[in-house]
Amino acid sequence: MDHQGTAEERFRALHESTFADLLRFVERRVPPDEAEDIVSTVYLTAWRRHTELPEDARPWLFAVARRTMANQTRGWLRRRALDVRLTATEQHEVPDGSSGTAARLDLQRAWRSLSAADREVLALVAFDGLTSDQAATVLSIRRSTFTMRLARARQRLQAALEPVPPRTLQELS
C-alpha cells in the first residue's frame, strides 16, 4: 500500500471511530439542522491536517468543532464559552410528583443558574465523557487550569442545588 492509500485508510478509520461522538458533541451545542455541516467542516480540516493529528484525535476534533461553532455563533465572543443546549422537551417538562422527576427539575434549574462558562466545563466531562486532559485540549488551556475551573463549576452547581430557605414575611418594626 502506498503512502496515500495508507493515509486514506487511516482517515476512514478515524471517521468510523469518531463520527458518532463528534456528531453528538456538536448536537449538544447547535441546532440539529446545523450539526452535520459543522461535522463536515471538522473532517475537511482534519483531512487537510491529517499529518498533524495526534494519536488521541477525538479531543483535537472536538477542539476544531468548538472553534467552528464559536465562529458561527453570534455573541460567543462576549461569553467566551460555547453553551450547551437542553432539549426542548425538558424546558416544558411538568412534574409528575415522583422524586426522580423533582430531582431532575432541580438539577435543570441549577444548571440554568450557572454561567455558560461553567456549563461548558461541566458538559465536557459529564456529557462528552472527556478526561480533564482531553477537555483541556478542547479548550486549549492547561490541564491544571481546567481542573481548577471544573472544581469551581462543581461547587457552584452544588450551591445552586442547596435548598433555598422559604421566603417569609418580615415583621415591620
Added chain:
Amino acid sequence: MNDLEELAVLDPARHNEPTDAQWNRSRAFVERTMASAPASRPRWLAAGAVTVAAAALGVAGAVVVPALFPGATQQAIASWTAVPTARTGDQVLDQAKTCGKSDVEGSSTQVRPSDVILAEQRGDATMIIMRKTNGHIVECLGVGDAGFASMGLTDGTPLPPPPAGKLTLETRSSYGDGDDMFSNIIGLADPGVTSIELRLNDGGTIQASVKDGWWGAWWPGPEGGEGTDEFTVTAHTATGKTTYLPSEMP
C-alpha cells in the same frame, strides 16, 4: 452516583445515534474530500545555498524550487513592511516573467499580466501568485526581477472553495536560517472576505493580501513553520469576522 454522573440526565444528545442516512452522508463527504483535496501541502524547498531551517507543516511530495539568491533574503527582510502595497499584473510583469520562466510546476511559454492572480509589495520584495501556461498555480517571492523563490500551489485541479466569508490554508512554512528566516502563508479566500490580518503571539500584526480567491502574506521570523499556533488569522467580511488558529484552518 456523583454530581457529574447525575448531570448526564440533562445531556440533550445522550440517546442520539447517527442514522444510516447521516452515516452515509458523512462517509460520502469524507470520500469526496479525500478525492478532491490533496493529502499533502506544498512547501518551499531549497535547491541552492539557502538552508531550510524549519520545514513546512504537514507536507509530502513537495515541489522543488530554485533557492532565493544569497543576499536577496537579507534585502527583503530589511525592507519588509507589515502592510503590503497591492500590485497589478502590469506593474509586476517583469517579476511574473521571471516566475513564469522557472521550471516549478512547468515553465510558461508566455506570461501576460492577466496570469497574475495576486501581487503585493513589501519593501523591496514582491510576492506573486500566478497561473502558468499549463494552468498550474505557483507562488513566487523575490527582490527585483531576479532571485525568486517559487513554490507550486496547485496542479491546476480546482481546490474546494471555502464557505462564505471563510478561509482555507493551503500552505504555511518558514524558510532560511537565523536572522534570515522568514515565514510564508497562503490560502484560499471566499470572495466575501474583505481583509485578513495575522496577529503573532508576540504582539505583531501583519496585514495579508487578498485577491481573486487567494490570500497570502510573508514576514520575517520562524512562526509559519512551527508546529504550535504561534499566531492567529482573522478574516473580515462586511458583516463580521472569523478568527482562526492555523492548526484549525481547513
